[in-house]
Amino acid sequence: xxxxxxxxxxxxxxxxxxxxxxxxxxxxxxxxxxxxxxxxxxxxxxxxxxxxxxxxxxxxxxxxxxxxxxxxxxxxxxxxxxxxxxxxxxxxxxxxxxxxxxxxxxxxxxxxxxxxxxxxxxxxxxxxxxxxxxxxxxxxxxxxxxxxxxxxxxxxxxxxxxxxxxxxxxxxxxxxxxxxxxxxxxxxxxxxxxxxxxxxxxxxxxxxxxxxxxxxxxxxxxxxxxxxxxxxxxxxxxxxxxxxxxxxxxxxxxxxxxxxxxxxxxxxxxxxxxxxxxxxxxxxxxxxxxxxxxxxxxx
Amino acid sequence: xxxxxxxxxxxxxxxxxxxxxxxxxxxxxxxxxxxxxxxxxxxxxxxxxxxxxxxxxxxxxxxxxxxxxxxxxxxxxxxxxxxxxxxxxxxxxxxxxxxxxxxxxxxxxxxxxxxxxxxxxxxxxxxxxxxxxxxxxxxxxxxxxxxxxxxxxxxxxxxxxxxxxxxxxxxxxxxxxxxxxxxxxxxxxxxxxxxxxxxxxxxxxxxxxxxxxxxxxxxxxxxxxxxxxxxxxxxxxxxxxxxxxxxxxxxxxxxxxxxxxxxxxxxxxxxxxxxxxxxxxxxxxxxxxxxxxxxxxxxxxxxxxxxxxxxxxxxxxxxxxxxxxxxxxxxxxxxxxxxxxxxxxxxxxxxxxxxxxxxxxxxxxxxxxxxxxxxxxxxxxxxxxxxx
Numbered sequence: 185x186x187x188x189x190x191x192x193x194x195x196x197x198x199x200x201x202x203x204x205x206x207x208x209x210x211x212x213x214x215x216x217x218x219x220x221x222x223x224x225x226x227x228x229x230x231x232x233x234x235x236x237x238x239x240x241x242x243x244x245x246x247x248x249x250x251x252x253x254x255x256x257x258x259x260x261x262x263x264x265x266x267x268x269x270x271x272x273x274x275x276x277x278x279x280x281x282x283x284x285x286x287x288x289x290x291x292x293x294x295x296x297x298x299x300x301x302x303x304x305x306x307x308x309x310x311x312x313x314x315x316x317x318x319x320x321x322x323x324x325x326x327x328x329x330x331x332x333x334x335x336x337x338x339x340x341x342x343x344x345x346x347x348x349x350x351x352x353x354x355x356x357x358x359x360x361x362x363x364x365x366x367x368x369x370x371x372x373x374x375x376x377x378x379x380x381x382x383x384x385x386x387x388x389x390x391x392x393x394x395x396x397x398x399x400x401x402x403x404x405x406x407x408x409x410x411x412x413x414x415x416x417x418x419x420x421x422x423x424x425x426x427x428x429x430x431x432x433x434x435x436x437x438x439x440x441x442x443x444x445x446x447x448x449x450x451x452x453x454x455x456x457x458x459x460x461x462x463x464x465x466x467x468x469x470x471x472x473x474x475x476x477x478x479x480x481x482x483x
Numbered sequence: 484x485x486x487x488x489x490x491x492x493x494x495x496x497x498x499x500x501x502x503x504x505x506x507x508x509x510x511x512x513x514x515x516x517x518x519x520x521x522x523x524x525x526x527x528x529x530x531x532x533x534x535x536x537x538x539x540x541x542x543x544x545x546x547x548x549x550x551x552x553x554x555x556x557x558x559x560x561x562x563x564x565x566x567x568x569x570x571x572x573x574x575x576x577x578x579x580x581x582x583x584x585x586x587x588x589x590x591x592x593x594x595x596x597x598x599x600x601x602x603x604x605x606x607x608x609x610x611x612x613x614x615x616x617x618x619x620x621x622x623x624x625x626x627x628x629x630x631x632x633x634x635x636x637x638x639x640x641x642x643x644x645x646x647x648x649x650x651x652x653x654x655x656x657x658x659x660x661x662x663x664x665x666x667x668x669x670x671x672x673x674x675x676x677x678x679x680x681x682x683x684x685x686x687x688x689x690x691x692x693x694x695x696x697x698x699x700x701x702x703x704x705x706x707x708x709x710x711x712x713x714x715x716x717x718x719x720x721x722x723x724x725x726x727x728x729x730x731x732x733x734x735x736x737x738x739x740x741x742x743x744x745x746x747x748x749x750x751x752x753x754x755x756x757x758x759x760x761x762x763x764x765x766x767x768x769x770x771x772x773x774x775x776x777x778x779x780x781x782x783x784x785x786x787x788x789x790x791x792x793x794x795x796x797x798x799x800x801x802x803x804x805x806x807x808x809x810x811x812x813x814x815x816x817x818x819x820x821x822x823x824x825x826x827x828x829x830x831x832x833x834x835x836x837x838x839x840x841x842x843x844x845x846x847x848x849x850x851x852x853x854x855x856x857x858x859x860x861x862x863x864x865x866x867x868x869x870x871x
Contacts, residue, residue: 279764326576412577446595453589457573457630458555459507461592461607466506466619466627469488469498470538477534477613481593 200305200435201254204263207298208247215240227287228277235273242266260306267299304438318401318421319441323448326413327455329405330384335455336403337387344460345451347483348443372396372424398423416451418444446482485871486623487850489539492530493858495851500540503619503627508555511631513567517644518545518622518847520857520867521652522678523792526746527612528854531768532794534596534613543569543609544651545621546644549635556632565635567628568819569652571607571618574633578606585816590630591616600795605816622850624871636823645838645868646830649683654837655822657683657743660790661691663813664739671695673728673737673780674714675773677705679840679866680790681743685712686835688741697731699724699773701749704863708840720751728780736782745791748772761798768795775801781810789814840866847871 215222219236223229228236246266249259271292278288325332335341339352339360350371353361358378364371374395381387386404391397401420408415422440453460466473488498503512521544526532546566549559559565571590572579578586587606591597597604597614607629610620619627628635638647657680664672672688674681677700685696689712698709699717706716717727728737746769750758758770773791778801781787787810805812829835842865845853853867 324577442595449594453573456576457509457589459509461590461616461629462506463592463617463619464506465504467484467486467500467503467623467625468538468540468619469486469490469496469500470536473619474617475536475538475613477536477596478593478617481596481613 200301201250201260204260204298204302204305205247205250205254208243208250208263210247212240212243212245212247215243226274226291227284228273239270239273242269257306260302263302264299264306267295267302270295271299318419319437319444320417320419321441321444321448322415322417323452324408324413325416325452325455329407329414332405332414332416332455333384333386337381344454346447347450374399396425398425416448418448420444443483484624485847486540486619487542487847487854488537489527489535489541490537493528493855495528495541495854497848497850498538500538500623503625505551505553506627507629508553509630509632510553511549511556511559511628511635512551513545513547513565513621513626513628513635514550515545515547515621515624515626515871516564517547517648518542518869518871519648519651519653520544520622520850520853520869522680523611523745524854525858526792526794528858529747531746531762532612532614533600533768534617536613536617539610539612539617540619540623540626541610542620542622542626543611544648544653545609545626546638546648546651547626549631550625552631558632559635559637563635563637564640565637566647566650566823567609567621567626568634568636568650568655568823569609569611570605570634570816570819571609571616571629572633572820573630574820579633579820582818582821583815584818584820586818593617608816622847622869624847634820636827638827642831643838644870645841646836647827648868649679649837650819650823650826650830652817652819653679654683654826654835655819656680656790656817657685658687658690658822658826659815659817660684660741660743660788661687661693663788664688664691664693664741664786666691666693666739668692669694670738671697671732672739672741673697673699673777674709674741674743675699675748675777676742676744676791677702677709677716678743681705681741682708682712682840682865683837684741684743684788684790685709685714689713690829690834695731697728697737702860702863705865708865711839724776725780732782736780736785738782739786739788740777740781742773742777742787742789742791744773746770746793748774748791758798767798769793769797771797771800775799778804778810781808784809786811786813788812790817841868843867845869 215236219233220230223232223236246262253259274288274292277283278285342352343349348364350365351363360376362376363373374397375392376389378387379390388402390400399422403418406415423436450460463474484502486498486500488496490496549561549563570585572584572587573589576588585606590607591604593613593616594604607616607618609618661684670693672693674684677698688696696714698714699719700706701718701720710716748770750772761767762770777787847869857864857867
């Protein structure tokens, strides 16, 4: 069953806030105790010790404040401001000739990642009463609603488009067993049931209670005007129960949305061209045909 | 096999890499017989296009012989001689059906990156950064060609590589740029940049009935080629382009302007320095000097056609001039597939011989040196063709 929105939010935002607070304190302590080492690690000159210590003090101050006032919007935004400051320092350092740009870029990426989390946490506080449990994505596919409906009902077809689903085994007309590719060595499994279906128009599914994951969603097939195929629109939620409260939909939603968007593109490619575009396994003057950037774009 | 790989800004190397193999049912493997360096490859060489990765095989202008086919390619056979368009297109999506092949919705596996950078993605392209799919390019002995049942055009054995190789990109690119001008009898067309695309745009403008073409560049050898095609020439280091264009058109301005320069325009004076500084500080990704000039020069109600490549963001664009003076902007990566058959026919009939701009015929092993020569325009380099 999907969590009710309010339930989901109170847990997740408290957990995220406390996590961000402690992260802040940890990083701050590191910057104060070992300023040169930290500077080198992120790609800044080892001489920026005073700067590192100042940044450390800032981190600890916002961290403590955040843990003491978990519901405060201001301290959450203070962290976002801090992230922007860090990014600008890294950006300036990258302009110095001979700077370790690769390392700086990695640090920048890390800061941006935490920044996104900070921003999302700050935004969550503001909007906590209008939380949404689901994500939506839509794509135009040059096939008729009835072709798409039939393809979707043959659930064994779906792993061709769903990059993180290893297998789907049909149990009966409405139930099927889903298994993800191993993520960090663990495959998640659940039983999914089609709880309502309208031939050639769409269907709604839900995972069985007590599974590894808690997912529910609806797909709708709407013909587009002017012989332009069909709008395939999915609205769904996905949460991993075994990770406990930290994996409520607030945390998983951005990932779900990303995956859903990619997977709908793959579905479109498969149905319109018979194959999914790839460069995995192509020639290159390096070890692998595709790179981390491709992984990022496609995962 | 040997392949020319990107390793960083102004660092391309001849690497030994594994031979390509069929990865999808509609793939083909082509043994490259001729491949060229494109002006847009210099944007990659100069580090101006984001999302390049060490080890990327470069090259999107190539032709050769089919040596292997995926099971779903029915229209080609092993041994066919083909020219391959630089955009990778599925042939059946919304855009391909409307012959906007470079906007194919199904060929860029990294569309998410391009969505982020540009709002929506283009098609996949050979050897042109990971924004357009990260596909290995054709400056190599062999290349994998996806959707081989759609792109490659067969050419007979009676016609040499040099005459048909440029169907892969620059000839259709110059042609599409001129076509976009909607040329009417009596029209004057101004072309910024007399590199290969500019030269083909000039030739195409005449083919399409232009009365007069005015070509703008600073390299004498390039201006000479433009003059041979029948264009009047302006060296922007010697004269004021705006003044000369006004003078030549009774004050009205050219009916259409073509920016065949793109993101690395060389400016002089204050404006040139301004853009160099902003680009170096990453405050703008592209230097739109030719574009600004073309916008201001164009006559009221005229057309600005932009085949020159831009990557990201530009600054100080006189958009008020464009809006208030009813100027139409036409641009886009070339829909090469659309032009293959008509242009092959023009080449076969002798209406156009694209080989006139080749200045250097080299081996693939000369590739890294050729990039530097082309970039710095040493040895009057206009176009490099390499035979693996």
